[in-house]
Amino acid sequence: MNKEIYVRKIFSSIAKRYDFLNSLLSLRRDRAWRKFTVRMSDVAHGSRVLDVCTGTGELALAYANKTGDTAVIGTDFVYDMLAVGKDKVEKQGRTNAFIPIEADTLELPFSDNTFDIVSVGFGIRNVTDLRLGIREMCRVAVASGRIAILEFTQPTTPLFRHLYYFYFKSLLPCVGNLISRNRDDAYGYLPDSVMQFPDCEQLKRIMEECGLTDVRFYRKTLGIVAIHIGRKK
Numbered sequence: 001m002n003k004e005i006y007v008r009k010i011f012s013s014i015a016k017r018y019d020f021l022n023s024l025l026s027l028r029r030d031r032a033w034r035k036f037t038v039r040m041s042d043v044a045h046g047s048r049v050l051d052v053c054t055g056t057g058e059l060a061l062a063y064a065n066k067t068g069d070t071a072v073i074g075t076d077f078v079y080d081m082l083a084v085g086k087d088k089v090e091k092q093g094r095t096n097a098f099i100p101i102e103a104d105t106l107e108l109p110f111s112d113n114t115f116d117i118v119s120v121g122f123g124i125r126n127v128t129d130l131r132l133g134i135r136e137m138c139r140v141a142v143a144s145g146r147i148a149i150l151e152f153t154q155p156t157t158p159l160f161r162h163l164y165y166f167y168f169k170s171l172l173p174c175v176g177n178l179i180s181r182n183r184d185d186a187y188g189y190l191p192d193s194v195m196q197f198p199d200c201e202q203l204k205r206i207m208e209e210c211g212l213t214d215v216r217f218y219r220k221t222l223g224i225v226a227i228h229i230g231r232k233k
């Protein structure tokens, strides 16, 4: 099965349990990582923010806490993930905060130079063409706009890396697949895709090649995740 079809299939099947599992498997660190990403993005009241691969809208909603009356647009190509996000904001009475739109990150339905911030949380790793995805995010950002990428990475401390890999490669797939009742090994795909993803320095270089400047990154939680922020030239 090709990657795009597989990605669509697994996220469609785990959509309803996605938020719960994120929180459980990250021991609730996922919220802090998203908050930090928002804090590093220089977001202000009225900033126009696009969150691609938004899934259930968690990162978009973290930005919406800072943009005031300006709704954050979240795009994703899996309808079921967006539907969970839509239900969630309805229940929370926050329908004005989040506009979900079904769209492929490789072909965003927006004009050039539209958004002050374009973000992606745990999504760009799943996009079939990483460079094309980053270029498309840049295209829709205004000049000097920020691109923020929150993504899993590989811890650098040897001892911790061993312990973490045991959890990440053995325990997490069992628990994740069991609770999500997924038969396509969605939570086995997670560590595999992280192992194949560029490390922090490589991702920084790729972002620069894609037209970004002032790219910096921050490792969090002993290097399990990293937040890269760059500015469009």
Ligand SMILES: C[S@@+](CC[C@H](N)C(=O)[O-])C[C@H]1O[C@@H](n2cnc3c(N)ncnc32)[C@H](O)[C@@H]1O
Residues within 6 Å of the ligand: 007, 008, 011, 022, 052, 053, 054, 055, 056, 057, 058, 059, 075, 076, 077, 078, 081, 103, 104, 105, 106, 120, 121, 122, 123, 126, 127, 128
């Ligand atoms: C791990 S989830 C991340 C969801 C959310 N951003 C978060 O922080 O929890 C990855 C999401 O990326 C979406 N995705 C992957 N490739 C995509 C693409 N090419 N275009 C749009 N969405 C994509 C999937 O459908 C899925 O909802």
